Amino acid sequence: MIQRLLVANRGEIACRILRACREADIETVAIFAPDDANSLFTEMADITVALDGETIGETYLDIEQILSVARHFKVDAIHPGYGFLSERSEFAEAVMNAGIIWVGPSVEAIDLMGDKMTARKTMKNAGVPVIPGEEIEGGIDAIVMASKRVGFPLLLKASAGGGGKGMRAVHSEDQIQSAAQSAQREALKAFGDDRIYVERLLAGSRHIEIQILADQHGSTIHLGERECSVQRRHQKVFEESPSIAVNDNLREAMGQAAINAAKAVDYVGAGTVEFLLSANGEFFFLEMNTRIQVEHPVTEMVTGVDLVREQIRIAQGQRMSIKTCQMRGHAIEVRLYAEDPKNNFLPAIGKLLCFQPPEGPGIRLDTGFREGDEVTPNYDPMLSKLIVWAPSREEALARMRCALEDFVVLGCVTNITFLRALCLHPDVITGRTTTDMIETIWPDGWDEEIPSEMIELAYLATYASHSMGANRQLSTAIASEIPTPFENLSGRFP
Amino acid sequence: MQFSFNGELIDLEIEKTGTTFSSPNIRLEYSPKTMWATMNGRRFKVTVANHKDEWWVHISGQILKLEYVEQGANTADDSGGLIAPMPGKILEVLVVEGQEVTTGQPLMIMEAMKMEHKIVSPVNGEVSTLYFQANDQVEGGVTLMEIQESD
CATH class of the missing domain: 3.40.50.20 (Rossmann fold)
Known part of the structure; x- marks a missing residue:
């Protein structure tokens, strides 16, 4: 133990x-x-x-x-x-x-799944469907050649990586050269490995992933899906479970494919098998993440399973404490990033002058930051994850909108108002979520209309705060202007 | 006392009685950090935080950043300077001094938060001065280069 x-x-x-x-x-x-x-x-x-x-x-x-x-x-x-x-x-x-x-899982499982190319071969052999694509070990020319075989639009990915680093969507042949250079350089920097994987880009598809748990006593189960289609710059911002696009039959089929994937590498612990679900209902293996995932809380909320606790249980050789997947209600997670949605989601820094998370039934906050903390450029700009649970998707969305409205984050630009706008968007409300939706809905970037009375109110509050606080500033200014005897002396005797 | 929002000065008549501040449509009762206002018969909770000349305001899910403007300060940015959008490291400079550039042309590649960002030219013109070279660390908001806009 x-x-x-x-x-x-x-x-x-x-x-x-x-x-x-x-x-x-x-x-x-x-x-x-x-x-x-x-x-x-x-x-x-x-x-x-x-x-x-x-x-x-x-x-x-x-x-x-x-x-x-x-x-x-x-x-x-x-x-x-x-x-x-x-x-x-x-x-x-x-x-x-x-x-x-x-x-975590064995060294062999990490190796087999960590390298996209090996993972693909292993999955193909295990009968799990994969997307058309190929891996390139050569330079730019080899990538350009391969791109012609795979066809446009396509996606360049770092073979060794994840998290959107080294990833580029390329829509036509004339963009391939510069995209390949930049992807290779970013891949080398982030993972110390500049191998690139070229893959066909399936437009209008959904990102659906299956949570897996396997113990050392031979049981492997799935805990249903998470839909993480809503992404910007290939990073997830909004995740939910269950997915509106997955019915019981599809869940069983994808769950079984994920179990097969895990068993093919003798997987032990918590893991996630990611799939792309195409508009016509076909699903393809994307990759397996051999670790706990950022968005694991949505699965915890709908299944009632404490995934991290199960990881520990499994690691010390115990049996996992659940037998089958039972889902109840709906959970949504949004990722609060220090980034400017009005400026192409570029990372932002600043001090969290005010950080007041929402409270209430069915609201969970997983945060690494608190009020007064400084957001620096040294690490990933994700500050917190806000998760809600409610009996239905509609109620969960409403709960998330209210929670985001109550969440006060001041002092550093974040995507919080964008997340709220996202939860109000008709495509999110009706569940027409696809991996390319953010760039399709807001091709020129997102911006918000601030009503003039809100500006008036903000001005009034600022004016009031400034004028009430100005007295204190004045008194310190006066205090610092009291001359010291030394200055007097030097003034008198130059 | 002047404040600007999105680069535009706000000009409003404000009346003060004790700790109550009123503008044409709103009444606000001041208290530090969190305060309440009444607008068109509805109550609003307002949270204010201040850092240097920045004033951050949260009102029902909306966040506004106002800037305190010194009387007589010039807010117009008429230099041809290109500003670093965030702190980071210059990976590559793609232009040389004297080079003609067009709108949207990549000028520099910066790295911040482990991601690459392209800095593109906002205008047609000529690069007159370069202030940084590859591998330099830069602060957010510094001028990276000057571009003389062509007519």
């Missing part, structure tokens, strides 16, 4: 795991980079250890350093969260070689 667990991550997912450990009566060790010394997650661990180094590579990605902390504090398990080292098999291997429990 795990007595002490180290969380090799930061931010909201570190908070999520640390909480689950505390509930399971497991002692926790949090590691942090110097610029995270005051971050929320460091307050939630029993032991906190400062890492040496400045860059991400020298801290959260430094396998040796993390292992030496683990050995020094005699932890029996390491949870990698998502991102960072979570899908790096050499880390998993090093952890297991050190005699520490790895909360």
